[in-house]
Amino acid sequence: MEYFDLINKRYSVRAYKPEPIEEVKLQAVLEAARLAPTAANRQPFQLIVIHTSGREADLQRIYRRDWFTQAPLIICACGVPRLSWVRDDQRRYLDVDVAIVMDHLILAATTLGLGTCWIAAFNSRAAREVLSLPEDIEPLLFTPLGYPADQAGPKERKSVSELVRYEKW
Numbered sequence: 766m767e768y769f770d771l772i773n774k775r776y777s778v779r780a781y782k783p784e785p786i787e788e789v790k791l792q793a794v795l796e797a798a799r800l801a802p803t804a805a806n807r808q809p810f811q812l813i814v815i816h817t818s819g820r821e822a823d824l825q826r827i828y829r830r831d832w833f834t835q836a837p838l839i840i841c842a843c844g845v846p847r848l849s850w851v852r853d854d855q856r857r858y859l860d861v862d863v864a865i866v867m868d869h870l871i872l873a874a875t876t877l878g879l880g881t882c883w884i885a886a887f888n889s890r891a892a893r894e895v896l897s898l899p900e901d902i903e904p905l906l907f908t909p910l911g912y913p914a915d916q917a918g919p920k921e922r923k924s925v926s927e928l929v930r931y932e933k934w
């Protein structure tokens with residue numbers, strides 16, 4: 766898929782079909798995440814692949830929306846703070862790194878006809894408990910991964926002139 770078609774086609778999918786995802790597609794999506802650039806190439810992340818079948822009640826504690834557990838898989842993108850790059854003013858780039866990883870994963874999924882939705886508004890404590898996360902791993906983002914059962918709405922975005930300033934020379 767051409768890049769501009771791809772970024773137009775991606776949307777937050779909030780209804781999923783239960784049908785399984787082909788293993789080759791899952792592996793392709795994970796490979797896209799692996800290839801993401803990270804600050805100083807530290808790769809301070811871990812991805813957790815979660816099968817939803819039979820786990821719905823536990824997973825709903827993490828994010829209480831019916832559609833969260835409709836897809837066969839959920840991916841949790843975690844940061845590993847001790848591995849992340851820190852600028853000399855102490856600014857840590859962990860969140861930026863994990864966001865890039867997630868974007869690679871999500872755009873690859875879109876290319877393959879799979880739906881996703883960035884989720885940050887989850888219950889972090891429930892995520893730690895349900896996924897048995899060690900202390901030094903931070904859950905930052907979730908997405909369901911499955912075939913969409915809804916359709917994209919209109920893209921509501923600010924205009925380029927609101928978002929971009931050209932520096933005067």
Ligand SMILES: Cc1cc2nc3c(=O)[nH]c(=O)nc-3n(C[C@H](O)[C@H](O)[C@H](O)COP(=O)(O)O)c2cc1C
Nearest residue numbers: 775776777778779882883884885886887918920921
């Ligand atoms: C970092 C981030 C966190 C988000 N968290 C949530 C969330 O917790 N729940 C949700 O339904 N959508 C969430 N979204 C989706 C946004 O609401 C959505 O991307 C935005 O409204 C634009 O719509 P679109 O993705 O369909 O283009 C999140 C998006 C981003 C980038």
